[in-house]
Amino acid sequence: MLAITGGEIVERGHRRRADIAVIDGRIEGVHEPGRLLSGSPDDPDPPRPQEQAAAARAGDGMLTPIEEIDATGCVIAAGFVDLCARVAEPLALEGHVMQITATAAAMGGYSALVAQPDTDPPLDRLGQLAEIRRLAASAASCHIVTAATVTAGRAGTQLAPMAELADAGVSWFTDTGPLADWGLLCRALQYASPLGATVAVRPSGAALGIVAPMHEGAVSARMGVAGEPAEAECAAAAAAISAARRTGGRLHLDRISAAGSVELVRAAKADGLDVSASVTAEHLLFVDADAAGFDTLMRAEPPYRTAADREALVAGVNDRTIDAVVSAHTPLPPHDKDLPFDEAPPGFASLETCAAVVLGHPEISLEAALDALSWRPAELAGAGHLGGGPIEPDQPANLVVIDLDRTWTLADRGSVSKARNTPHRSRRLNAMVRATVTGGRLAVVDGAPCDHAGTVAALRSGIAR
Amino acid sequence: MSGHLLTLGELGTDGISELLSLTDRFVEVGRRPIPKVPALRGRTVATLFFEESTRTRLAFETAAKRLSADVLNFSAASSSLAKGESLRDTFETVQAMGIHAAVVRHRSAGVPAQIARWADDGVAIVNGGDGWHAHPTQGLQDAYTLWRHFRPAPDSEPGAELDDQPTLAGRRIAIVGDIVHSRVARSDIEAYTALDASIVLVAPPTLLPAQPREWIDCWLPPDAAKRVEISHSLDDVLDDLDVVGLLRCQRERMIDGLIGSVPEYVARYGLTAERAQRLAPDAVITHPGPMNRGIEIAGDTIEDLAAEDRLLVTRQVTYGVAVRMAVLFRLIGSGTALGADDRG
Numbered sequence: 068m069l070a071i072t073g074g075e076i077v078e079r080g081h082r083r084r085a086d087i088a089v090i091d092g093r094i095e096g097v098h099e100p101g102r103l104l105s106g107s108p109d110d111p112d113p114p115r116p117q118e119q120a121a122a123a124r125a126g127d128g129m130l131t132p133i134e135e136i137d138a139t140g141c142v143i144a145a146g147f148v149d150l151c152a153r154v155a156e157p158l159a160l161e162g163h164v165m166q167i168t169a170t171a172a173a174m175g176g177y178s179a180l181v182a183q184p185d186t187d188p189p190l191d192r193l194g195q196l197a198e199i200r201r202l203a204a205s206a207a208s209c210h211i212v213t214a215a216t217v218t219a220g221r222a223g224t225q226l227a228p229m230a231e232l233a234d235a236g237v238s239w240f241t242d243t244g245p246l247a248d249w250g251l252l253c254r255a256l257q258y259a260s261p262l263g264a265t266v267a268v269r270p271s272g273a274a275l276g277i278v279a280p281m282h283e284g285a286v287s288a289r290m291g292v293a294g295e296p297a298e299a300e301c302a303a304a305a306a307a308i309s310a311a312r313r314t315g316g317r318l319h320l321d322r323i324s325a326a327g328s329v330e331l332v333r334a335a336k337a338d339g340l341d342v343s344a345s346v347t348a349e350h351l352l353f354v355d356a357d358a359a360g361f362d363t364l365m366r367a368e369p370p371y372r373t374a375a376d377r378e379a380l381v382a383g384v385n386d387r388t389i390d391a392v393v394s395a396h397t398p399l400p401p402h403d404k405d406l407p408f409d410e411a412p413p414g415f416a417s418l419e420t421c422a423a424v425v426l427g428h429p430e431i432s433l434e435a436a437l438d439a440l441s442w443r444p445a446e447l448a449g450a451g452h453l454g455g456g457p458i459e460p461d462q463p464a465n466l467v468v469i470d471l472d473r474t475w476t477l478a479d480r481g482s483v484s485k486a487r488n489t490p491h492r493s494r495r496l497n498a499m500v501r502a503t504v505t506g507g508r509l510a511v512v513d514g515a516p517c518d519h520a521g522t523v524a525a526l527r528s529g530i531a532r
Numbered sequence: 533m534s535g536h537l538l539t540l541g542e543l544g545t546d547g548i549s550e551l552l553s554l555t556d557r558f559v560e561v562g563r564r565p566i567p568k569v570p571a572l573r574g575r576t577v578a579t580l581f582f583e584e585s586t587r588t589r590l591a592f593e594t595a596a597k598r599l600s601a602d603v604l605n606f607s608a609a610s611s612s613l614a615k616g617e618s619l620r621d622t623f624e625t626v627q628a629m630g631i632h633a634a635v636v637r638h639r640s641a642g643v644p645a646q647i648a649r650w651a652d653d654g655v656a657i658v659n660g661g662d663g664w665h666a667h668p669t670q671g672l673q674d675a676y677t678l679w680r681h682f683r684p685a686p687d688s689e690p691g692a693e694l695d696d697q698p699t700l701a702g703r704r705i706a707i708v709g710d711i712v713h714s715r716v717a718r719s720d721i722e723a724y725t726a727l728d729a730s731i732v733l734v735a736p737p738t739l740l741p742a743q744p745r746e747w748i749d750c751w752l753p754p755d756a757a758k759r760v761e762i763s764h765s766l767d768d769v770l771d772d773l774d775v776v777g778l779l780r781c782q783r784e785r786m787i788d789g790l791i792g793s794v795p796e797y798v799a800r801y802g803l804t805a806e807r808a809q810r811l812a813p814d815a816v817i818t819h820p821g822p823m824n825r826g827i828e829i830a831g832d833t834i835e836d837l838a839a840e841d842r843l844l845v846t847r848q849v850t851y852g853v854a855v856r857m858a859v860l861f862r863l864i865g866s867g868t869a870l871g872a873d874d875r876g
Contacts, residue, residue: 285750288741291641291664291715296742361642405620407640409663 068095069509070103071502074138074460074468075410077433077523078145079442085144089464092507117318136502138468142439146178146465146505147422150239150267150345150446151321151393154182154211157400158485168396171418171483173510175394177441177502178465179210179453180418183453184221185243186417191216191227196235198281208503208510208517210453210465215237217255217266223248226255233262238449241267241321245274249306256316264341265343265447267319268307270328271369272299280409282324282355282370290359292409297372301327308335311342319447322395324369333388333497343447346380348424349415349490350429363404363411364490368395368526370413381428385435391444392436394421416486420477420496426469427497433471442469453506464507473499475514483516536648536657537859539666540722541751545697548675548726550700551858556863558854561598572601575632580606580623580647581660582638583811587669587821587849588660592635595856599865604631618796623647627655632864634658641665656863664713668858670835671719673852675727676820677844678703678775680851681816690723700729706769708734708801709779709828710790716820717779721748725756732761732769734801738790768809776803778819778828785829794827803829808837816842821849 069089076083076097086103088095096103149172172180182199184190191197196213203211211357215232217240220226231241240259246252246268255266272278272295281287283294304320308331311318320332323344335342349367356376358365365371383389397414404411425436445455454465478493503511510517540548551731561567575609577596579589584607590607596603603611606626626634633656636644641663679698705724711717711733724731741747744762752760763769781797791797798804803817808830817837823845824837825831 283742285741285743285746288712288743288747289718289751291662291666291713291718294742361645363646402618402620405618405646407619407638407646408642409640 069134069136069464069504069507071136071138071143071466071468071504072103073100074141074143076143077322077437078413078458079434079438082306087458087466089466089504089507093465094458094460094464095460096355097458117487131527136509136512138501140470140472141501142433142469142471143458144467144469145441145445145456145458146467146503147176148416148448148450148454149177149180149394149396149421150319150391150444150448151183151497152180152242152396152399152418152427155398156484156486157398162291165206165211167483167485168418169209169395170510170516172209173503173505174483174500174514174516175418176422176467176469176503177209177418177454178467178503178505178510179212179445179448179450179455180394181212181214181239181448181450183243184214184216184241189216190214190222191219191221193228193231193235196232198235205457207505207508209505210450211450212239212450212453213483214238214267217242217246218251223251226251226258229255229258229264230262233259233264238264239267240264243321243372244269245271245303246307247274249310249373251306252310253314256310256314257287260314260316263449265317265319267321267343269321269369270300270303270307270323272296272303272390274303274306275299280366280370280413281358282372284355284373286355286359290361295370297325297327300325300369303483304328304331308332308340308342311335311340312338315341315474317341318343322347322350322369322393323389324350324372324376324380326376329379329383332383336388343390344383344388344394345444346384346389347395348392348417348421351377351381351384351392351428352424353490356466361408363406363408364415364488366408366411366413367415368413381430384425384431384439387435387438387443389439390447392425392439393444394418394422396421397488398484399488401487402519404488412478414483414488416482416484419482419484420489420491422469424491426471429497467500468502470499470501471497473501512531535863536644536651537668537863538645538657538659538810540649540668540719540726541672541697543726545726548672548723549697549699551672551855551862552676553575554858554862555672555851555854556680558857559851561857562850562854568598568600570600570842571861572596572599572831575601575864576604576630577601577860577864578604578606578626578629578631578634579660580608580626580634580636582608582636582643582783583661585637588637591669591849591852592658592660592856594853595860598853599857601632601860601861604616604629611725617644619646620650624648627652629657633860635660637661639663658859658863661715663715665715665718667715667719669725669856670820671715672859673848673855674716674720674777675700675821676722676851676855677818677848678705678724679727680815681844681847682774690768698727700724700727703729703774704732704772705729705775705777706732706734706766707779708803709781710739711735711779712739713782714779720777721752721760725752727761728759730759730761732773734763735764736764736791736797736801766807770807771812773811775817776811776815776817778803778817778823780820780822781824781827798827802827803833805830805833808833814842816844818848819845821845
């Protein structure tokens with residue numbers, strides 16, 4: 068049995084102090100504080116049900132060892148769900164990529180992530196799905212949900228076998244980028260509609276033929292770097308929303324970055340369209356001026372935009388116009404960022420920091436952060452059983468314990484991923500994931516990955532606060 | 533001056549003035565029978581040209597040699613990816629050979645700034661032109677050429693100390709052409725405004741940044757920004773110019789759809805004979821070279837202006853060596869040893 072004691076459970080619209088018992092992968096019970104583990108000697112209660120259950124499981128009348136997480140002063144929430152992460156790891160042996168990614172995700176509080184299909188080759192057919200799922204099953208620290216491409220080979224010309232893939236359980240389709248062909252986007256939305264699947268597109272100037280390493284504005288003009296105008300993203304977002312309006316399909320706008328896009332999503336929702344949107348945590352922090360020194364770590368996809376855009380994104384998360392904050396985890400080999408600014412690939416390794424950035428963001432409320440990290444993406448991905456679900460008896464135990472008063476840096480703590488392309492290496496983060504429970508198993512304890520063989524021993528040595 | 537020269541904006545007015553005064557002394561060195569001083573003897577200057585440029589490389593190499601430095605030349609394909617080697621690997625290899633300064637030229641903006649972050653202490657990085665971003669030594673040579681042309685005693689005694697800080701106060705300078713893609717324009721703007729000149733940028737909107745006013749206002753100090761105007765008509769601004777700074781017009785811009793046609797461009801932005809006539813009689817012309825005859829400037833206009841000594845292109849090149857001597861001396865010189873090289 069696993070007991071999480073002393074924390075405050077935060078769910079949509081309500082908070083309560085309670086202890087949680089987890090047995091056999093499920094939440095066995097949610098109990099009044101202090102009543103779960105052997106309490107004060109004058110407690111007259113009879114043996115508690117969970118102890119009976121544990122004893123029954125042990126089969127010999129003895130209680131099984133109890134793992135306890137002291138969550139005093141911490142928030143307990145449903146495990147996070149990442150709608151956009153790349154399962155990749157530089158310098159790792161192939162078989163280990165899944166495990167390292169899953170462990171990194173668990174360190175960030177995720178119990179589920181939607182693996183982007185922009186692998187090589189792209190995930191666009193059943194055969195690869197089976198292989199990736201086999202590998203994913205070996206990575207217990209985080210559930211890895213597979214997305215598939217919208218178009219065959221991500222080539223943007225013809226649809227992938229979406230129905231077949233949907234029958235096999237895929238519900239998220241994305242080419243992890245723009246779909247330039249508007250007619251094809253309409254057909255994808257139509258085709259996906261009876262399958263109950265979501266089509267995700269990243270609105271990008273690339274759909275309009277504009278590819279540039281940064282936001283077009285006063286900063287790019289000073290730097291002499293080509294820019295992608297915010298209006299190009301808005302035009303692509305408007306085109307995609309028009310396709311959703313035309314078809315009634317379920318559209319997700321992946322990683323918006325411009326204030327205008329936030330406004331378009333707000334209007335689409337007001338019109339009752341089935342449109343959702345996401346943003347990366349970094350876009351809630353950084354602006355184009357942060358790249359003024361040609362720091363390749365400040366190259367992102369989409370690019371960081373102006374202060375006004377950043378503020379609109381924060382407001383969008385707070386008022387739920389933006390449904391989800393995604394990690395867009397893109398670990399790169401170290402040398403990739405040692406290239407000229409316009410040649411260096413964009414992206415950051417972010418699974419371990421994303422939630423901490425959002426939860427510790429001074430302008431974002433706790434409920435908005437949990438909505439964007441946990442509850443809402445779980446609904447969008449249909450992954451409530453893997454993360455972001457209700458904290459109630461008999462529900463799968465996907466939980467995260469967060470210390471909102473703990474500051475830390477990645478440099479001090481170290482990271483699971485070997486990738487170094489993070490802008491947070493020495494930045495202070497204002498919230499820390501202390502523990503992650505994935506499918507009832509402890510994946511992270513006290514901000515460190517949990518080796519299951521040694522879990523109990525490690526726990527008995529005490530969780531230092 | 534910090535340990536590097538990446539942009540002129542970092543130097544500020546004082547830094548630029550100091551380099552121009554120093555340039556004056558190296559112009560004098562250049563007129564000696566043996567135009568060489570031992571100032572940088574034992575120092576090694578590497579030229580890292582990831583983008584080919586004969587003129588700039590020659591100017592730096594000549595400058596380094598006149599200061600008695602050793603010169604290491606390194607040329608590389610501009611795409612590091614193609615070689616499978618990162619920019620950093622390439623630089624660190626050269627740095628490991630033991631250098632004191634590296635002149636870096638690259639087609640990508642920001643490369644000298646990146647390399648400056650990887651440089652060991654005591655290794656100075658000089659931006660030899662990066663993408664559309666900056667070309668500070670060109671900006672300095674243009675500013676020096678104009679300052680020297682306009683100063684009250686243009687040919688004062690060789691080596692004479694000047695009373696005043698270099699300034700272009702009150703001068704009105706047009707920069708005409710493809711501004712958005714021009715590192716020369718950006719460095720000229722920084723140099724001229726730092727020296728108190730007024731500037732008018734003349735280009736069609738497609739050859740300017742998208743929001744030019746915002747660009748200028750966010751970039752330059754407020755007092756400098758307010759001395760920069762933007763115009764889409766050369767005819768409108770011609771009358772009261774002291775300097776017409778022409779930029780090289782790249783033919784590919786037409787292919788990119790930024791201008792309708794070359795004749796159309798020439799008709800509106802070229803320095804034609806008629807426009808040259810309308811200029812003030814003492815107005816001068818600069819061009820970073822090489823000139824496209826018949827595009828930026830009409831062929832016979834070149835001859836006419838040259839005959840009147842109003843085309844400063846050759847002087848820009850001459851002073852280019854002295855400017856680069858000043859930069860290298862300032863960055864890695866000991867601060868002494870400006871005398872003639874007694875060992876020849």
